[in-house]
Amino acid sequence: MTHDEFPTDNPALVTCGLPYANGDLHVGHLRTYVSGDAFSRALRTLGQRTAFVSGSDMHGTPIAVNAEQEGVSPEEFALRHHEQYEETFPRFNVDFDNYGHTHDETNVELTQAFVRTWEENDHVYEKEIQVAYDPEADQWLPDRYVEGECPYCGEHARGDECDEGCQRHLEPGDIVDPVSTLTGNPAEYREREHEFLRLSEFQEYLEGFINRLEGTSNAQNQPREWIEGDLQDLCITRDMDWGIDYPGDGEDDLVLYVWVDAPIEYVASSKQYSERVGTDTYDWEEVWRDGDSEIVHVIGRDIIQHHTVFWPSMLRAAEYNEPRAVCATGFVNLNGKAFSTSRNRAIWADEYLQEGFHPDLLRYYLATAAGFERDVNFSWERFQERVNSELADVVGNFVNRALLFAARNFDGTPDAELTDETETRIAEAMDDYEDALNDYDVRAAGETAVALARYGNEYIQNAEPWKLDADEAAPVIRDCVQLVKAVAVLLQPITPEKAEEAWDQLDADGSAADATVGDCLQATPDSFAEPDGPLFEKIDDERVAELNEKLEARVEEASADEEEGETVESGEDESESESADVEALVEERVGFDDFEALDLRVGRVDGAEGIEGADKLARLTVDIGVETRQIVAGIKQLHDLDELPGTKVIVVANLERAELFGVESNGMVLAAGEDADLLTTHGDAEPGTRVK
RNA sequence: AGCGGGUUGGGAUAGCCAGGAGAUUCCGCCGGGCUCAUAACCCGGAGAUCGGUAGUUCAAAUCUACCACCCGCUACCA
Structure with a gap:
């Protein structure tokens, strides 16, 4: 390096x-x-x-x-x-x-070679650790295969991290009262030999490394906490079948930790x-x-x-x-x-x-x-704005007007010298571009091209070649054609196909992909035809509105599904259960404390109206005794909203606030199944009564 | 809790590491011009005490300390 x-x-x-x-x-x-x-x-x-x-x-x-x-x-x-x-x-x-992929032969071989070298150089050692084991499934339970109680804060936690409580990272063996996520049964701890890479011995090396590392500043700053603190050795093996086998004797079913291979x-x-x-x-x-x-x-x-x-x-x-x-x-x-x-x-x-x-x-x-x-x-609005005003109006329009004018009036590049001013301007852009890349700043590199196109628009506008005779217009258009070439070269890394199109319109030799910065100032072809059209089409407002509707409808549908299918504890990442006729019972039992944590109340619907633009969502005003809440529910198509007022419902009063389709929902109205059959009371409990 | 990052005209975004006069650029807004080009483009204008407070300095958006709010990371989410 x-x-x-x-x-x-x-x-x-x-x-x-x-x-x-x-x-x-x-x-x-x-x-x-x-x-x-x-x-x-x-x-x-x-x-x-x-x-x-x-x-x-x-x-x-x-x-x-x-x-x-x-x-x-x-x-x-x-x-x-x-x-x-x-x-x-x-x-x-x-x-x-x-x-490639990490499971192909090249990677498997190389990974095992890495590990062998580590072993030869004594960077690896074995240590016995406590690992959770599911006796029923007869299987080890690494990382997220086990859940239990966090030893630090007592909250329910995953095997690798106290995800609900103190957020601490947990080492294998830390978790209290481990439960297998495979079977839901209690897991037991068993002694297990694992391999560790001596990260701690690289502490000093890493301090030097991080200081000479280039790139973005977050990469340099974020790891300081670790590097300048106590580095733990890294456990590089896992008790699994899926992965790259730990090289060696092979009697164990240890594989390498994914972050190794x-x-x-x-x-x-x-x-x-x-x-x-x-x-x-x-x-x-x-x-x-x-x-x-x-x-x-x-x-x-x-x-x-x-x-x-x-x-x-x-x-x-x-x-x-x-x-x-x-x-x-x-x-x-x-x-x-x-x-x-x-x-x-x-x-x-x-x-x-x-x-x-x-x-x-x-x-x-x-x-x-x-x-x-x-x-x-x-956002689609911002996407439209940037495409229209930067790519279409500035870059596309400049390329188009310059090449069209050149082709119509000169059949290509006019026979004239590049002016000093334009040459300097392009040379500056080339320098800026190189500097930007040496700062790892892709954004700034791309902007040099757009800035050049902007300059081109100003230049052609101020020079008004359409008012000049051919001799006077020639140097102006000569400059503009050169600017087009430079824009194509400098924009190529970011918009490769569009740069290639511009390159082709210019009928330049070779391809934009093979061009180097120096080509920005190389001669442009004597002759080329009128461009076959502008590089970029604008996106109109209706299209953006349509895209936003699609997005919102989709999100709303997903959250409505989620709401309906919501069970008491939703700490799990994603449940993509295919909806069978009747959902299987949740195996995992919750304690009475967990149940009591829910504040369920009788409520009375005071008002109901559909949320504009949403297929399913309705905004409900619900009196829950102590106060009146605005709650969003996915029941718009399933109930006659006008008949809802007066209906008694059961409300989860202490559910986190959420925003659905831009409307705040302060609680949840309980309903059964796909048809959102609303839960109500059998007798005449007053709004605000706690459900137990 | 610790650590990292952010807070800049109505919106977005640069500048900060290497402090220096009117704070960059884009969108939007107001006025004008032009017409080769995609109703584009060009010129001019209004609009920011650079999150707050205190400090260092001749000079602070920039450095230091503290505070507020937002986001992320904390060992398997880009």
Whole structure:
């Protein structure tokens, strides 16, 4: 690794965090992949030799659990998602040089080789720990396979984390009164030998590493708490079948912890690339161990610790090169709030494409909406605004008016010298672009292109070539055509296909994808035809309204479903139970205390009206004795709202407030089944009476 | 609880690490111009005491301390 400015003479490697093969991709994921792809493309425009790789993360408990629920093997389950990802990325012009997965042979072999080296160099030791065991299922219970009481705060907690109480991380063996999530039976603790990587011995190394690490500042700052505190050794094995076998004697069914084999996929994937194109073109061993290289990891900001603590230690222990930079992207919010995949409050990758939008529009939005590490808000309104006013009005319009004028009046590039002013302006943009990339600032790099197009619009407007004769107009149009070329080159990493279109309209040699920054000032073709149309179409208001309606209807449907199917305790992540005729009984029993925690009251509906735009939701005003509440319920189509006032209902009075379809709901009205058959009282209990 | 990040005209966003005159840019708003181009584009204007308080300094959006609110991470969610 060096800290020389890009481009360097060394091979670079850009990687993206592995998507977990467990669900669909949404625009939150895409932000990371688009950023990584744009950065790697941009490095190439600087002339940097670069490979861009990633792969699917196939192992771990959530996949094993979900596969079991679906009744398929973990491998089948994970492969299905892997294939889906592999198809989806290119559709967004995220073009990996190699995209593998952690369960393929290359990664398995490499991972085991890593571990053997660690063992040889004494970076690993065995320790007996207490692990929960389900005697009935005859199975070990790692991580989330076990629940129980948090030893610190006494709250109900998952095996790996006190998710409801104090939020502390729990080590295997910590949890009190463990219960198997497989069978619901009490689990017992048994002694078990596990392998540990001596992270603690890398403390000093990591302190140095974190200070020389480049990339985004969050990646440098967030892990300080760990690195400068006491580092725990990392338990690198799990009692599972699904995963990569711990190398060695093989009598145990220990597999490696997913965070061991996952980042090694970066190595494996680059190795596969190397094997495909030949080591003369790209030598993975040069990159990872034998030579100098520039390794840049692009990840989401939720996995910073893994890439700045575990991973560099793993590399160091195996005598591999360390990364030069870790770039951690912020999250994407939807209309100001976090995505909720269980509530279907997300913009899915497939959905976006099905709407017929060009992938480059979303790429532009995600890559330039805010700084790399800042969170980005997504809304269809904002999407429209940025596409229309920046891509269509500024970039598209400039390219179109310049090339059209040039083709009509000069059949191509006019025979004139580039003016000093424009040449300087373009040269400045090229410098800004290079500086931006050396700051790992994809957004700023993209803005250089838009700024250039903006300059072009001002320039052509002020010069008014349409009022000039041909000789006078020639230098102006000559400049504009050059500006178009520069815009195409500089925007290529972010909107590759659209840049290619501009390149073709210009009839320039080769392709925009192969262009380098220097081409911004290279001559443009003497002749080209009129462009076949503007690069970007505008999105009209009706379309945005339609998209928002779809989104809201979907979210409302999902939350209405959730509301109906809600059981007492909803701490579980996602319950995608197929609705059979009658739902199976919940096996897990709750204590009387848990029941008493619910404040159920008799209420009387005072008013009911539908919520505009929502299919199912109704806004109810309910008198619960002490006060009158506004409650939103998914009963609009199922009841005659006008007849509801006066009806007595049962209300969960101390349910968290929620906002449904923009309306606050302060409580929940209980109803049975799909038809939302309202619960009422048999006698004449007054509103406010507690239900026990 | 600890840690990280954020708070900048009506909305969004940059600047902060390396303090320096009118605080960037986009949308919106008001007025004007122009018409080659997608009713586009160009010019001009109004609008921000940069979350609060206290400090350091000749000088603070920027550095320091404290406070408020928001978001995230805390070892398997991009």
